[in-house]
Every structure is written in C-alpha cells, then in structure tokens.
Amino acid sequence: MxxxxxxxxxxxxxxxxxxxxxxxxxxxxxxxxxxxxxxxxxxxxxxxxxxxxxxxxxxxxxxxxxxxxxxxxxxxxxxxxxxxxxxxxxxxxxxxxxxxxxxxxxxxxxxxxxxxxxxxxxxxxxxxxxxxxxxxxxxxxxxxxxxxxxxxxxxxxxxxxxxxxxxxxxxxxxxxxxxxxxxxxxxxxxxxxxxxxxxxxxxxxxxxxxxxxxxxxxxxxxxxxxxxxxxxxxxxxxxxxxxxxxxxxxxxxxxxxxxxxxxLAPGSRVADTSWIKPGKVLWSWLADGRSAQQSLKRQKEFVDYASQHRWPYVLVDAGWYDDPDTGERAWTDRTPEFTWMPELVEYGKARGVGIMAWLRFSDFDTHDKRVQRFGLLRQWGVQGVKLDFIDSEAQERLQWYDETLRDLADNHLMVNFHGSSVPKGINRTWPHVMTMEGVHGAEKSSNLTTSHLAALPYTRNQIGSMDYTPMAFQRAGRPTSDAHELALSVVFESGLANLAGSLEAYRARPEAERFLDQVPTVWDETRLLSGRPADHTVMARRSGDRWFIGAGVSGAARTLQVPVGFLPGRWLVEVTRDGAGGLVREAHVVRGSTLAVEVGAEGGFAAIACRWRPGLTTCAR
Known part of the structure; x- marks a missing residue:
C-alpha cells in the first residue's frame, strides 16, 4: 500500500x-x-x-x-x-x-x-x-x-x-x-x-x-x-x-x-467482509412516496431501471409490509403470508439488482425478534436494511446498536441507520454499517440551503458516511442547480448512495445519467481542492486510475479556479455543468496549474478526469 x-x-x-x-x-x-x-x-x-x-x-x-x-x-x-x-x-x-x-x-x-x-x-x-x-x-x-x-x-x-x-x-x-x-x-x-x-x-x-x-x-x-x-x-x-x-x-x-x-475506533469485529458490497441505491421515497413502496409493479419498474444502468441496489421504504387489509404496519409471524418482498427479491436477482428494505427499529428491539426477523430477510435474499426512528444516544439505546450490529452481521445484512446517531468510527468496528443519516438532508422540505450543504463536507460528513439522499431533481424547492445537485454524488461520501430522483427526472437529464452510471461510492483517495465552510466546496476523489471531482457553491455566480496540479502529466477532464438548456458536458485537456469553470448562482459542476492520450475524447468506459 x-x-x-x-x-x-x-x-x-x-x-x-x-x-x-x-x-x-x-x-x-x-x-x-x-x-x-x-x-x-x-x-x-x-x-x-x-x-x-x-x-x-x-x-x-x-x-x-x-x-x-x-x-x-x-x-x-x-x-x-x-x-x-x-x-x-x-x-x-x-x-x-x-x-x-x-x-x-x-x-x-x-x-x-x-x-x-x-x-x-x-x-x-x-x-x-x-x-x-x-x-x-x-x-x-x-x-x-x-x-x-x-x-x-x-x-x-x-x-x-x-x-x-x-x-x-x-x-x-x-x-x-x-x-x-x-x-x-x-x-x-x-x-x-x-x-x-x-x-x-x-x-x-x-x-x-x-x-x-x-x-x-x-x-x-x-x-x-x-x-x-x-x-x-x-x-x-x-x-x-x-x-x-x-x-x-x-x-x-x-x-x-x-x-x-x-x-481511534476499535478494529473490525467482522472477520469475513466479502459479503459487504457498497454501491448506488435507487430509492423511490422522494420520487413516489408511500404508494410506490406498496406496489410490486412499481418496484419492479425501479428494478428494471437499476438493472439497465447497472446500479446494484433498490431500496423499498416504509409501507412495504403494511397489512393490505387494514393499512396498518404489521411485522408478525404471518408477514410472509401477504408480502411480495420475496417475489421482488427474485425479480431483482434475475436482473443483477439486490433489494434492501426499510424497517422500524422498534420491531427489532429484542434478540429473539432480531434472530427470527433478520433470519427471514436473509432467507428471502434481502441484501441490507434501513433501520429508522432510533432517535436516542442513551446507554440503553447504544447497547441496542451493539447487539443489533452483531445480529445483522450474523445474517450478512448491510445496514443504513436513520433517525440515528452519527458515525463515530462505527464503520471501522462494524464494516457492514454502510451509511447513517444524522443529517439535515434532502428529505427536509424547508430550511435546506446551499450554505448548509457547503458546511456538511467539513462537519457532519467529515466524520463518516452520510445518507443525505441527493439527486432529487424532481423537487422544485431544492436550493441547488442541476449541476450542483449532480456534484453531490462526489462532494458527499456514503458507502450506500441512496439516490432520490424519479425515473422521469433521470431520463430527462441524460448527462446526469451518464455521470451517475460511472461514479462509484467507495474511494481510494480523497482531496479537498478548494473550499470554505458554508461558501463552496471542490472535492476530488480517486477510484482506481480515474478522479471524480464535485463542486458546489452557495450564493452568487463565480468562476471557480480548480487546482489540477495534483494530476501528474496531461489529463482529460470531462466537466458536466449547467447550460442554458440543461446540463452540458465539455472536455478539457489539462496539464498542471488550474482549470477555470464558470458556475451560476447556487451552482456547481461534476467532472471525471482520466489520463490523456492522443485520440482520447472521453473518460467513459
């Protein structure tokens, strides 16, 4: 190394x-x-x-x-x-x-x-x-x-x-x-x-x-x-x-x-981590709400999209195990009688897409419940869970984390904690913790500002994976431009990147699809190229021999002078930014010094950099 x-x-x-x-x-x-x-x-x-x-x-x-x-x-x-x-x-x-x-x-x-x-x-x-x-x-x-x-x-x-x-x-x-x-x-x-x-x-x-x-x-x-x-x-x-x-x-x-x-955290308590596979997650809650979570037909459409774009996971959120007769949540021993989850898992498996499931933490508040219910999820073939509404750092609740993490690992289930604490070295000790919420994220319909987004890389996201749930292009009230929103796939780090766009919003933005299909969720190296908390961020992250760069600003339009001297020799940099009619992509061949990128108010850009060679016109693979 x-x-x-x-x-x-x-x-x-x-x-x-x-x-x-x-x-x-x-x-x-x-x-x-x-x-x-x-x-x-x-x-x-x-x-x-x-x-x-x-x-x-x-x-x-x-x-x-x-x-x-x-x-x-x-x-x-x-x-x-x-x-x-x-x-x-x-x-x-x-x-x-x-x-x-x-x-x-x-x-x-x-x-x-x-x-x-x-x-x-x-x-x-x-x-x-x-x-x-x-x-x-x-x-x-x-x-x-x-x-x-x-x-x-x-x-x-x-x-x-x-x-x-x-x-x-x-x-x-x-x-x-x-x-x-x-x-x-x-x-x-x-x-x-x-x-x-x-x-x-x-x-x-x-x-x-x-x-x-x-x-x-x-x-x-x-x-x-x-x-x-x-x-x-x-x-x-x-x-x-x-x-x-x-x-x-x-x-x-x-x-x-x-x-x-x-x-500073204790070492891993999971000996075999081969089953832990980070990746992009197609998440339909912000796009379609509870109704989509209760529809096998609609979830199959999300699986089809994920398969087409080679996104590894689909997350089915709150409502999938509601009783169809009463509408009440019901996790009981009779759950398998009415849920379509096993069918969806098989449908996804045939198309190379794993299924993850939202769950209320209180339905898993004892060891016996966890053994039975996590075991059932593993039997169905579910790859991971989103546990929600934990809302406490009392010693008793922290002991629940300790015990639950052991039971999840025993059943080879990755986890995304919501309504939760924030990561405090937890991924090192329990490597199946892929991300945690603990953030004023995209689900918030008010008081979401670009100054807050420009503070997160230096505060909440500094300490570990953060489930902000970006890419909700369909939400009219979001504070970001399209290019700024796209850049969050790099600016923010999360082992499971739960992307919140609607299928229609993705399809209307082919340049966003093109970038998202390439961006990974795990990194070999991270560098802050430029930044000021609450003002702007230009973040570069390396995966293999390619660098991904994300930038977002809070406030007025400006020219970002992006340092590229960390790239040795000549590189091709494909920049996706806001254009007059939507997202546009531009190619630049750079060698040292800086790359100037114009961004609009509350705007940004997303870029891929690869080593240039004669005749190379794209970093896409």
Whole structure:
C-alpha cells in the first residue's frame, strides 16, 4: 500500500520513536505540565495539573493556540475526579496501525499516533487520562477500574475568542442544519462542530461511542463548550474506557481529509467482509412516496431501471409490509403470508439488482425478534436494511446498536441507520454499517440551503458516511442547480448512495445519467481542492486510475479556479455543468496549474478526469 503525503516524515518519526518515548517519560519542568507531541508538523497537547489538583488540556499547532486550557475529569458515585488529583504514573508509546475499511474517504489507512497515559489518584480512587496526538489532531479519553457509575464529566472545550463557528443545534436525530456564527448564542449543540481559529481549523468530534457509555451534546457555557451526557447515571461493571474526545486540527484540507475519528475506533469485529458490497441505491421515497413502496409493479419498474444502468441496489421504504387489509404496519409471524418482498427479491436477482428494505427499529428491539426477523430477510435474499426512528444516544439505546450490529452481521445484512446517531468510527468496528443519516438532508422540505450543504463536507460528513439522499431533481424547492445537485454524488461520501430522483427526472437529464452510471461510492483517495465552510466546496476523489471531482457553491455566480496540479502529466477532464438548456458536458485537456469553470448562482459542476492520450475524447468506459 503506498504511503500518503506524510510518508517520508512518518518514516523518520518511526525511526526515532523510541527516543521520543524516552524523552516523554523523563522528568519535565515545571513538574505539573506535560506535553504530548504529534509527528513532525502536527499539533501539541499540553496537559496541566493546577495547584488544586484539577487537570486541563490545551492544544497548539505550529506555535499557535488552537484550544485554550480546557477542564478535564469525571465525577463518579465513588469520587469527584475533577479536582484534588495527584499524578502517580506516566508512560508513553507509539501507536501504529494499518487497516482497511469498506467505505469512507479512502479504503486503506495508516494511522500513527503518540500516546501518553497519565495516572491520577485521589485517595483510593484512580483515573487514567489517555492522550493521543497525530499529525491531524489530538484526542483523549478516561479509563476507570472496577465497577461504579459516572455521574458527569468536567470535560469542556475552551475555543479561543473570535473564532468563527459552524454549528448545528442539538436534537436526538442530529437533523438540524449547520449555521455559521461569529458570536455563538448559549444553547445546546451537536458534535461534530467546526471552528476557524486563526489560520487553523478545529473540529470537535467523538470516537468509539458504544453501549459502555452514553452520548454527548455540547453546551455553550460562557467561554467554553461543555460536554453534557445523555444519561444522568452511566453504570459500568468491569472497568470503563470512555469514548475519545477528538480535536481534529490543521488547515481546512487536513481537517476535511482526516480519518482520525476512524483511526481511534476499535478494529473490525467482522472477520469475513466479502459479503459487504457498497454501491448506488435507487430509492423511490422522494420520487413516489408511500404508494410506490406498496406496489410490486412499481418496484419492479425501479428494478428494471437499476438493472439497465447497472446500479446494484433498490431500496423499498416504509409501507412495504403494511397489512393490505387494514393499512396498518404489521411485522408478525404471518408477514410472509401477504408480502411480495420475496417475489421482488427474485425479480431483482434475475436482473443483477439486490433489494434492501426499510424497517422500524422498534420491531427489532429484542434478540429473539432480531434472530427470527433478520433470519427471514436473509432467507428471502434481502441484501441490507434501513433501520429508522432510533432517535436516542442513551446507554440503553447504544447497547441496542451493539447487539443489533452483531445480529445483522450474523445474517450478512448491510445496514443504513436513520433517525440515528452519527458515525463515530462505527464503520471501522462494524464494516457492514454502510451509511447513517444524522443529517439535515434532502428529505427536509424547508430550511435546506446551499450554505448548509457547503458546511456538511467539513462537519457532519467529515466524520463518516452520510445518507443525505441527493439527486432529487424532481423537487422544485431544492436550493441547488442541476449541476450542483449532480456534484453531490462526489462532494458527499456514503458507502450506500441512496439516490432520490424519479425515473422521469433521470431520463430527462441524460448527462446526469451518464455521470451517475460511472461514479462509484467507495474511494481510494480523497482531496479537498478548494473550499470554505458554508461558501463552496471542490472535492476530488480517486477510484482506481480515474478522479471524480464535485463542486458546489452557495450564493452568487463565480468562476471557480480548480487546482489540477495534483494530476501528474496531461489529463482529460470531462466537466458536466449547467447550460442554458440543461446540463452540458465539455472536455478539457489539462496539464498542471488550474482549470477555470464558470458556475451560476447556487451552482456547481461534476467532472471525471482520466489520463490523456492522443485520440482520447472521453473518460467513459
């Protein structure tokens, strides 16, 4: 596997790793302040224990402050571990991991971090603070021994004054829009969230959340963003490792391209991933609504279209298992008596199209129900499920995720979570999680703006696959031009790309069909070429030897100067953009420098780049 851009620096760092580890465990001055440094050019975490025994962490990069000293610690039923602490141990190590994923910004990853463990005590109580620093950020978590219950955290983020913020108000399903603030009002906000701090950006996120703990929200409180927990009491029996509190930092490209949230998550719990196959999904809900989900005839038409265009999946949404006599949803042991799902699965299989099915999570709230019902879906040949209306990050609901993911894997069912949390390294641990909603997406009929869309690549979609459901060309109220909407197939990343257009809307846009038939949903490499949160995005993603570029702007028409110097030699770039009569395609032969593309108000473009050779006129295959 080829190393990424920091490969040479990384090699040098690994060679001197033992020396660095020795220095970090040596005495420092002053005795109550310690640093954890990332590989060369990365951020520095500074841990401080004040005179009252209260710990804090600050983050800097290149000598510039990214995060002011921010409080640390937890309160348990046994002890207040936010103050009165003493340092009784400290050790350091390098953490180097190579792993692969089934979805995301790139399939093959190399993670290199410096880790320092600080052991604090207060009386008979212990608290380990584990801090990691990587070239693209800093993270920490707490570890507690034995049994007990967490009652709260002191954890907060003291973002420097004057920072620009891109925040979304907190709600259970993470479906509020991201808004740019110069002065953030007191409120509760969701993670992730992004700040512009001087020349750096700072993304606050979380990794490795599971049923051992509970979900967070950020409370704007004077000069900090304080972590508040979903549950007032979080019990644990055999020790506890909390989720990682993640601070991704660097220039905007570093933050956007970072996989630190995944890097911190536990490794895969699924040994055989050969059955996990990402791809495009033809989704009919926004096109035809519930009536289409209840019609075998109509779903066969969607299968026919998917087969013609070689899209691998069709998703049948809410309503397919409604009782035809009463109209009420009915998942019972008699479901096979009236559903046509097995017939549709066989129809799709004969045409090379897999079927996925929407389900209400509450119909799968026990292990016995999951064993019976997931087993039945597998018996029919369903390839994956969309589980909806989860709407909680309480510890009990997170335990449901853990148990459900095991049962799904046992039945070789991919999953798309809706009305859900957001990905926090979940795809690395459970690689059959292809995407999650947790976004103010295309289903919203109001308050959907291009400024929100231009914030998503740097916020919600930064942390993992996002089921925004683009391509609803038929919706008159959408804020995007046709070319901007088409570009979202590249700008937004999702292992299962649920595309929401009507068959009629696709057929009326042959250039959109041509592009969508080629664009993949998994990537070997991702680069941010140009961007500004809430203003515009130009994203490039590589699949094999071709690059796909998507661009969208918020606001006025402009000329986008697209850097193409990352393409070595001469390349053919096919650009699909808005024309006077609809989408048009133009071919450009480029060599280094930039490519100028005119875009209209709220517009954009989608492009494919391939190596040029004499006589080559198209990148299509």
């Amino acid at each position: 080829p190393l990424s851009r920091f490969g040479r620096t990384l090699l040098n760092w690994l060679l001197v790793g033992p020396l660095i580890a020795g220095l970090l465990t040596a005495p420092t001055t002053p005795a109550d302040t310690w640093t954890v440094e990332a590989p060369a050019g990365g951020p520095v975490a500074t841990v401080h224990l004040d005179a009252q025994g209260s710990p804090s962490v600050a983050v800097s990069r290149g000598g510039a402050t990214v995060l002011n000293p921010s409080p640390l610690g937890v309160t348990t039923e046994q002890a207040d571990l936010t103050t009165g602490l003493s340092l009784t141990g400290r050790s350091s190590r390098a953490v180097v991991e190579k792993y692969s994923t089934t979805a995301g910004k790139r399939l093959h990853r190399l993670s290199v971090m410096k880790e320092t463990r600080f052991r604090f005590t207060r009386g008979d109580s212990e608290l380990d603070l584990v801090v990691r620093a990587a070239r693209d950020g800093v993270a920490y978590r707490y570890e507690l021994p034995g049994a007990g219950a967490v009652l709260g955290e002191a954890s907060a983020f003291a973002v420097p004054a004057g920072s620009t913020a891109w925040l979304a108000r907190h709600r259970a399903d993470y479906e509020n829009p991201f808004i740019q603030y110069a002065d953030v009002p007191p409120a509760e906000y969701q993670m992730p969230t992004l700040f512009g701090v001087g020349q750096n950006y700072l993304l606050l996120a979380e990794s490795a959340l599971n049923g051992a703990y509970t979900g967070p929200r950020l409370v704007r409180d004077q000069d900090t963003y304080r972590i508040a927990l979903w549950d007032a009491r979080v019990p644990y029996d055999h020790g506890l490792a909390t989720p990682w509190r993640v601070m991704v930092t660097g220039d905007l490209a570093t933050v956007t391209e970072s996989t630190l949230v995944d890097d």
